Amino acid sequence: MAELKWGIMATGGIAQTFTKDLLTNPASRDVHDVKHKLVAVASSSSKDSATRFLSEVNAPDSVKTYGSYAELVADPDVEIVYVATPHSHHFQNTMLALEAGKHVLCEKAFTVTAAQARKLVDVAQAKKLFLMEAVWTRYFPLSIKIRELVQSGLVGPVYRVVADNSFGQDGPNGSLTFPDEHRMVNRELAGGALLDLGIYSLTWVFQILYHCQPEAVKEKPNTVAAMNKYTTGADEMTNIIVQFPKHKSMGIAMTGMRLPTDVDGQNTAGPAIKIQGPLGEIQVMGPAFKPLSYRVILKEKPGKMEVVDCPIPKDQDRDWGHGMFWEADECFKCIRNGKLESATLPWSESVTIMEVMDEALKQGGIEYPELITTDVYDPNSPLNTGRR
Numbered sequence: 001m002a003e004l005k006w007g008i009m010a011t012g013g014i015a016q017t018f019t020k021d022l023l024t025n026p027a028s029r030d031v032h033d034v035k036h037k038l039v040a041v042a043s044s045s046s047k048d049s050a051t052r053f054l055s056e057v058n059a060p061d062s063v064k065t066y067g068s069y070a071e072l073v074a075d076p077d078v079e080i081v082y083v084a085t086p087h088s089h090h091f092q093n094t095m096l097a098l099e100a101g102k103h104v105l106c107e108k109a110f111t112v113t114a115a116q117a118r119k120l121v122d123v124a125q126a127k128k129l130f131l132m133e134a135v136w137t138r139y140f141p142l143s144i145k146i147r148e149l150v151q152s153g154l155v156g157p158v159y160r161v162v163a164d165n166s167f168g169q170d171g172p173n174g175s176l177t178f179p180d181e182h183r184m185v186n187r188e189l190a191g192g193a194l195l196d197l198g199i200y201s202l203t204w205v206f207q208i209l210y211h212c213q214p215e216a217v218k219e220k221p222n223t224v225a226a227m228n229k230y231t232t233g234a235d236e237m238t239n240i241i242v243q244f245p246k247h248k249s250m251g252i253a254m255t256g257m258r259l260p261t262d263v264d265g266q267n268t269a270g271p272a273i274k275i276q277g278p279l280g281e282i283q284v285m286g287p288a289f290k291p292l293s294y295r296v297i298l299k300e301k302p303g304k305m306e307v308v309d310c311p312i313p314k315d316q317d318r319d320w321g322h323g324m325f326w327e328a329d330e331c332f333k334c335i336r337n338g339k340l341e342s343a344t345l346p347w348s349e350s351v352t353i354m355e356v357m358d359e360a361l362k363q364g365g366i367e368y369p370e371l372i373t374t375d376v377y378d379p380n381s382p383l384n385t386g387r388r
């Protein structure tokens with residue numbers, strides 16, 4: 001079986017987590033038709049940083065290290081690039097990789113604007129390259145099962161999805177303690193609750209109310225949003241109503257950085273997601289990005305609740321398993337089957353979600369700088385050439 005050869009772009013927190021998953025044995029998650037190989041890692045800061053990364057993720061010494069993103073995308077051994085930079089950089093960095101003829105798995109939020117997302121899709125299509133937004137939660141067996149339950153009609157037509165993905169800061173009386181330059185609140189890095197956290201609330205709204213609809217009746221939603229701003233001008237709390245008028249359904253997507261979804265971190269506060277139909281309700285326990293259990297409450301079985309746990313399998317040899325390997329497996333299968341996009345998160349759906357976020361940001365009065373919102377590709381943009 002031909003391995004899928006990965007290049008990792010950036011050496012931050014999520015790049016480490018993803019790469020450790022990539023290095024696990026697929027058999028540990030009962031997957032036997034997939035093989036990944038880590039061939040190179042690049043840091044825009046320095047080659048040393050890429051070398052340090054290798055030891056942090058316990059990767060073989062044979063993996064190549066680069067001190068620039070340009071060198072990574074020029075490596076003929078790299079088949080697919082995992083873009084793990086801040087979302088401010090996603091458009092330029094993904095273009096850099098696509099223009100070099102590489103397939104791309106790009107972290108969420110896909111881009112800063114919907115226009116940028118459309119441009120990436122156009123280029124991937126024209127160059128016949130695979131491109132996917134790395135919304136890992138969609139590939140969890142738990143998500144697959146819940147989509148199946150919804151499509152089976154278990155709770156009837158779903159009329160409402162309520163989803164929250166919020167973090168609480170530990171400052172006194174709920175004050176935010178992020179320094180202004182932190183990527184979560186820094187507008188130069190497309191900071192803000194919506195693009196970073198709210199994407200998961202929208203993921204639940206969309207994977208139920210949009211994705212589960214047959215193609216012929218999918219409808220673009222109406223969006224109503226309210227945002228509170230942090231001192232930097234980024235959104236710190238955002239609530240969005242996503243209305244699908246023909247289906248008479250609504251999603252309520254909540255996110256914020258001042259109050260957590262779950263105050264004690266033990267799910268005592270109840271589910272992060274509620275999927276409601278006339279026959280019952282499916283509740284997903286948070287966090288919304290990494291759910292490990294769900295429960296089903298049916299009208300015909302009052303007082304009875306079925307609880308289903310979906311733990312994430314661990315590679316015992318590496319003592320590791322986070323759940324990002326399933327999206328990597330999807331990339332392998334799509335590429336080896338000659339597909340340019342994933343049916344679980346098609347390009348059109350990533351673009352539609354970006355359009356909802358565009359509209360919400362507009363209604364909330366949030367603006368990001370031209371450098372990170374332009375949809376004109378520039379290989380020499382500072383977003384591509386680094387921050388030494």
Ligand SMILES: NC(=O)c1ccc[n+]([C@@H]2O[C@H](COP(=O)([O-])OP(=O)(O)OC[C@H]3O[C@@H](n4cnc5c(N)ncnc54)[C@H](OP(=O)(O)O)[C@@H]3O)[C@@H](O)[C@H]2O)c1
Binds near residue numbers: 136195387
């Ligand atoms: N799927 C998930 O669960 C998940 C979780 C967290 C984050 N994310 C997404 O992943 C992306 C990265 O998040 P992260 O938490 O890994 O961030 P991070 O720890 O701050 O790492 C970002 C990396 O990007 C590179 N970078 C290039 N230019 C930069 C700049 N001007 N400022 C800061 N970093 C720069 C740096 O790597 P080099 O110096 O090596 O180039 C840095 O280490 C974001 O889009 C975020 O939304 C996804």
